Amino acid sequence: MAVIDQEGAEKLTMRRLAHHLDTGPASLYVYVRNITELNALLIDRHLAGLDLRWDDPDESARQRVHRTLEDYAQLLASRPALAQAALITWPQGPHYLDLLELLLRALHDLGLDTPTAGRAVDLLLQVATASAAEQAAHASVNAQDLAELEATLGSADPERHPLLVEAGPSVFTGGSPAERNAWAVDVLINGLLRTHVAAAPLTDDTHDTDGTCSVGR
Amino acid sequence: MAVIDQEGAEKLTMRRLAHHLDTGPASLYVYVRNITELNALLIDRHLAGLDLRWDDPDESARQRVHRTLEDYAQLLASRPALAQAALITWPQGPHYLDLLELLLRALHDLGLDTPTAGRAVDLLLQVATASAAEQAAHASVNAQDLAELEATLGSADPERHPLLVEAGPSVFTGGSPAERNAWAVDVLINGLLRTHVAAAPLTDDTHDTDGTCSVGR
DNA sequence: ACCTGAACACCGTTCAAGT
DNA sequence: ACCTGAACACCGTTCAAGT
Numbered sequence: 001m002a003v004i005d006q007e008g009a010e011k012l013t014m015r016r017l018a019h020h021l022d023t024g025p026a027s028l029y030v031y032v033r034n035i036t037e038l039n040a041l042l043i044d045r046h047l048a049g050l051d052l053r054w055d056d057p058d059e060s061a062r063q064r065v066h067r068t069l070e071d072y073a074q075l076l077a078s079r080p081a082l083a084q085a086a087l088i089t090w091p092q093g094p095h096y097l098d099l100l101e102l103l104l105r106a107l108h109d110l111g112l113d114t115p116t117a118g119r120a121v122d123l124l125l126q127v128a129t130a131s132a133a134e135q136a137a138h139a140s141v142n143a144q145d146l147a148e149l150e151a152t153l154g155s156a157d158p159e160r161h162p163l164l165v166e167a168g169p170s171v172f173t174g175g176s177p178a179e180r181n182a183w184a185v186d187v188l189i190n191g192l193l194r195t196h197v198a199a200a201p202l203t204d205d206t207h208d209t210d211g212t213c214s215v216g217r
Numbered sequence: 218m219a220v221i222d223q224e225g226a227e228k229l230t231m232r233r234l235a236h237h238l239d240t241g242p243a244s245l246y247v248y249v250r251n252i253t254e255l256n257a258l259l260i261d262r263h264l265a266g267l268d269l270r271w272d273d274p275d276e277s278a279r280q281r282v283h284r285t286l287e288d289y290a291q292l293l294a295s296r297p298a299l300a301q302a303a304l305i306t307w308p309q310g311p312h313y314l315d316l317l318e319l320l321l322r323a324l325h326d327l328g329l330d331t332p333t334a335g336r337a338v339d340l341l342l343q344v345a346t347a348s349a350a351e352q353a354a355h356a357s358v359n360a361q362d363l364a365e366l367e368a369t370l371g372s373a374d375p376e377r378h379p380l381l382v383e384a385g386p387s388v389f390t391g392g393s394p395a396e397r398n399a400w401a402v403d404v405l406i407n408g409l410l411r412t413h414v415a416a417a418p419l420t421d422d423t424h425d426t427d428g429t430c431s432v433g434r
Numbered sequence: 435a436c437c438t439g440a441a442c443a444c445c446g447t448t449c450a451a452g453t
Numbered sequence: 454a455c456c457t458g459a460a461c462a463c464c465g466t467t468c469a470a471g472t
Binding site: 230231232242243246251252 | 463464465466467468
């Protein structure tokens with residue numbers, strides 16, 4: 001398999017890679033079926049740089065999930081094209097399997113049954129990927145459209161959107177991406193501990209299953 | 218503002234729209250700054266078709282959140298380009314504000330404070346958007362890469378990835394998108410009810426704040 | 435002043451023709 | 454048999470020239 005530019009924070013295209021390899025773009029299709037597959041392979045390659053072991057007995061399962069997702073999100077956030085690609089395709093390769101296995105183990109340790117843990121891994125990775133994609137996109141546009149968002153929110157009519165006006169734009173924009181991410185992971189874990197996948201998958205009453213513990217409201 | 222093809226499930230490009238309007242692509246830049254802005258406006262236009270009121274006293278706040286996000290996800294899932302765009306840009310326009318207001322109100326009713334509700338709206342919409350984007354992408358590729366995912370998972374080494382092998386590929390692929398979505402929303406709501414945004418935003422102990430109620434484990 | 439044809443600098447993918 | 458130059462069918466954006 002060809003050498004791939006590790007550094008380029010720039011978007012990796014078929015043509016750019018081909019140029020880098022001193023050939024025409026057609027040659028790449030010998031190794032790869034389409035650009036999606038190229039990206040999937042590339043993600044796995046970057047994943048190789050992550051620490052996906054879990055030896056430290058002082059680190060709780062919850063902390064391990066946090067650290068893993070933070071690393072993963074950060075990896076994707078610095079490479080806009082990759083984040084974009086990871087949302088659409090399942091990455092493939094050995095390191096991605098390591099990532100899945102690690103998360104599965106941590107969630108198991110937290111007490112989740114296998115079906116719940118499987119879906120949970122999917123959901124956790126989806127959230128991490130989505131926020132990385134958003135972050136990467138905004139970084140490249142120089143955060144100029146953040147002002148635009150605030151303008152839109154500012155145009156809210158107090159009659160029609162009272163809560164929106166009361167809350168103010170900072171509710172949506174406040175906090176660093178990392179902080180927001182960590183909070184989201186906490187929300188997810190706390191929710192997962194109380195929302196199992198229905199045993200009988202065909203009954204459609206999952207909607208109102210409230211979990212085992214009902215406090216607030 | 219120009220008339221926009223409502224129907225086209227096809228990707229809306231500057232050039233296609235211009236052709237539809239019998240002009241060159243350059244003309245569009247009088248009304249719109251770039252393609253991102255075009256998509257943001259388009260999303261709002263589609264949002265107009267959604268029911269964003271909340272009159273029915275028989276419908277609980279939880280149910281209303283479910284219905285809203287299901288509608289929103291379905292709207293985006295049928296238009297791949299829109300789902301993709303919604304991940305990267307904040308949509309803009311009056312109907313999007315209606316959507317935010319509705320969710321904010323429902324979450325308030327569920328007992329969330331304003332800062333938590335704000336972040337929660339962001340998170341809920343992100344999850345709905347991300348799964349719609351994934352769904353839309355897979356639908357257009359004819360689900361042929363799902364077989365690829367199962368092949369990757371099948372190649373897992375029982376020594377290195379015991380839990381992955383034990384769980385089997387169905388853990389990640391099982392269930393309809395709608396069902397998976399509904400489950401995700403339940404997880405989020407259950408988690409949100411127990412994970413408030415830290416009052417002092419600078420302390421970094423959000424990680425281990427376990428919520429108010431600890432059952433399981 | 436307002437609009438836009440044509441050009442610029444790119445894409446991913448295919449396929450016939452070369453070695 | 455294997456590889457690839459060149460072509461195909463597109464993109465978003467800009468800008469000089471026309472009305």
